[in-house]
Amino acid sequence: MKKIFxxxxxxxxxxxxxVEVGSISTSVQAGAEFGFSLLWAVAAATLFxxxxxxxxxxxxxxxxxxxxxxxxxxxxxxxxxxxLGAEFIIDTLLLTAELGGAxxxxxxxxxxxxxxxxxxxxxxxxxxxxxxxxxxxxxxxxLLGIVTLSFVLAxxxxxxxxxxxxxxxxxxxxxxxxxxxxxxxxxxxxxxVSPYLLNFYASGAIEEKWTEQDLWINRVTAFxxxxxxxxxAMGCLITAAMVxxxxxxxxxxxxxxxxxxxxxxxxxxxxxxxxxxxxxxxxAAVEIALNAGYVLGQALGWTWGIDRKRRDVSRFVAxxxxxxxxxxxxxxxGFDPLRVTLISVALTVVIMPLxxxxxxxxxxxxxxxxxxxxxxxxxxxxxxxxxxxxxxxxVVIPLEIWGS
Amino acid sequence: xxxxxxxxxxxxxxxxxGREMGRxxxxxxxxxxxxxxxxxxxxxxxxxxxRLHPALxxxxxxxxxxLGIDRDRPSKISVRDVEEVDRKIRVRxxxxxxxxxxxxxxxxRWIAKLPGSQ
Numbered sequence: 001m002k003k004i005f006x007x008x009x010x011x012x013x014x015x016x017x018x019v020e021v022g023s024i025s026t027s028v029q030a031g032a033e034f035g036f037s038l039l040w041a042v043a044a045a046t047l048f049x050x051x052x053x054x055x056x057x058x059x060x061x062x063x064x065x066x067x068x069x070x071x072x073x074x075x076x077x078x079x080x081x082x083x084l085g086a087e088f089i090i091d092t093l094l095l096t097a098e099l100g101g102a103x104x105x106x107x108x109x110x111x112x113x114x115x116x117x118x119x120x121x122x123x124x125x126x127x128x129x130x131x132x133x134x135x136x137x138x139x140x141x142x143l144l145g146i147v148t149l150s151f152v153l154a155x156x157x158x159x160x161x162x163x164x165x166x167x168x169x170x171x172x173x174x175x176x177x178x179x180x181x182x183x184x185x186x187x188x189x190x191x192x193v194s195p196y197l198l199n200f201y202a203s204g205a206i207e208e209k210w211t212e213q214d215l216w217i218n219r220v221t222a223f224x225x226x227x228x229x230x231x232x233a234m235g236c237l238i239t240a241a242m243v244x245x246x247x248x249x250x251x252x253x254x255x256x257x258x259x260x261x262x263x264x265x266x267x268x269x270x271x272x273x274x275x276x277x278x279x280x281x282x283x284a285a286v287e288i289a290l291n292a293g294y295v296l297g298q299a300l301g302w303t304w305g306i307d308r309k310r311r312d313v314s315r316f317v318a319x320x321x322x323x324x325x326x327x328x329x330x331x332x333x334g335f336d337p338l339r340v341t342l343i344s345v346a347l348t349v350v351i352m353p354l355x356x357x358x359x360x361x362x363x364x365x366x367x368x369x370x371x372x373x374x375x376x377x378x379x380x381x382x383x384x385x386x387x388x389x390x391x392x393x394x395v396v397i398p399l400e401i402w403g404s
Numbered sequence: 405x406x407x408x409x410x411x412x413x414x415x416x417x418x419x420x421x422g423r424e425m426g427r428x429x430x431x432x433x434x435x436x437x438x439x440x441x442x443x444x445x446x447x448x449x450x451x452x453x454x455r456l457h458p459a460l461x462x463x464x465x466x467x468x469x470x471l472g473i474d475r476d477r478p479s480k481i482s483v484r485d486v487e488e489v490d491r492k493i494r495v496r497x498x499x500x501x502x503x504x505x506x507x508x509x510x511x512x513r514w515i516a517k518l519p520g521s522q
Contacts, residue, residue: 301424
């Protein structure tokens with residue numbers, strides 16, 4: 001019975017994927033500028049992330065190894081240092097952006113400048129990691145995450161046309177700004193499918209002691225969990241499209257974005273938007289920091305685990321603490337979270353093949369997945385999508401940044 | 405020979421009680437008259453660093469020395485103490501009989517002082 005509640009692992013992972021600073025801003029911009037027509041990109045990102053998370057969970061359940069451990073064993077340290085180094089750079093940027101996002105959310109609630117809130121938000125995250133165990137983190141963030149359903153409720157209350165929504169799920173070329181459209185499509189995928197999520201999910205599966213018997217739970221958790229985040233992101237996109245679309249607004253700040261809740265929630269609009277943004281960013285920050293401990297512990301062979309006495313896993317504790325400190329220091333310097341997000345999202349898509357392709361190799365080896373290997377079709381599709389996404393990103397991102 | 409190197413390098417090492425000792429970060433190969441053979445497993449950031457570049461390895465060793473970690477760096481485990489090589493390498497020693505826990509102990513001194521660390 002307890003295993004049923006493991007759905008929380010999927011929901012928490014999906015909050016880090018879909019309901020954080022990067023995904024909210026890309027969804028709002030996509031909706032405001034292109035109506036429902038980028039819904040397909042959210043759907044594609046969902047399937048992509050769910051498929052990868054399911055694989056990461058499968059390796060973890062069968063071989064008790066996370067991605068970081070399996071890649072080091074299978075490909076060696078010389079290979080691993082490249083994706084690992086890239087992931088740490090991206091995760092530092094992401095963590096900075098999430099802490100900034102959480103601070104912006106508190107600023108919207110209190111009116112006091114956002115730089116003052118980075119340190120308290122980061123310290124809260126550290127307290128949760130220091131005193132919490134895996135279920136506290138998972139259930140806590142998961143429960144708080146319910147507030148983000150206000151995006152879905154808002155979309156619902158605005159009565160969008162079902163036919164228009166359905167058409168949004170079919171990829172189509174826009175009538176204007178093709179580069180911007182492609183850029184947003186790439187950004188939606190990049191903001192959603194962060195490499196850290198996969199290792200976090202796999203580590204969660206190990207923390208919760210999944211076994212080969214739990215593979216069906218893994219499948220349900222991966223797909224339903226990501227479905228949760230995906231629904232929220234789609235709600236966000238639809239709401240932005242309904243409210244900002246007719247005014248042809250280009251949304252540049254979160255304060256502006258919060259206005260999309262006004263037609264539905266009236267004077268509660270800013271509060272609800274800020275709470276949703278804050279919870280999503282806080283959850284993502286906790287996950288990124290914790291995952292830094294996981295990755296280093298697993299790749300370097302330390303004792304690790306958030307359910308163990310802190311003094312018995314000192315290196316692991318030091319790793320997530322330093323990661324948080326790093327994020328706090330950079331975020332306090334006052335980088336614009338939106339800009340930092342943009343860079344990390346772009347980098348994510350570009351390094352995705354380095355993360356995904358070795359992983360697909362593992363998925364065919366008995367040593368890691370027993371008899372539960374992936375099919376040729378699924379592997380081929382994921383590999384093709386990853387490489388295509390990276391190529392598209394390499395073309396589109398410079399065009400967007402320097403083109404116009 | 406190359407297969408052995410591949411199977412051993414980067415594999416995780418556990419002590420005789422099943423505690424994690426680290427991963428094989430480097431190996432020492434010796435050759436007398438016969439074929440070359442692995443004599444020692446190296447564990448520790450200095451060994452890992454020097455695999456990327458010898459200067460990085462030396463830098464890590466210097467940092468460790470500054471922090472007072474200077475005994476048996478990187479940690480050396482004789483192949484005579486290896487009990488089993490499988491998905492993990494099991495050795496007859498315990499963590500405490502080696503220096504693989506040096507960093508863990510160093511950090512524990514700080515972390516154990518914080519409330520809630522026990």
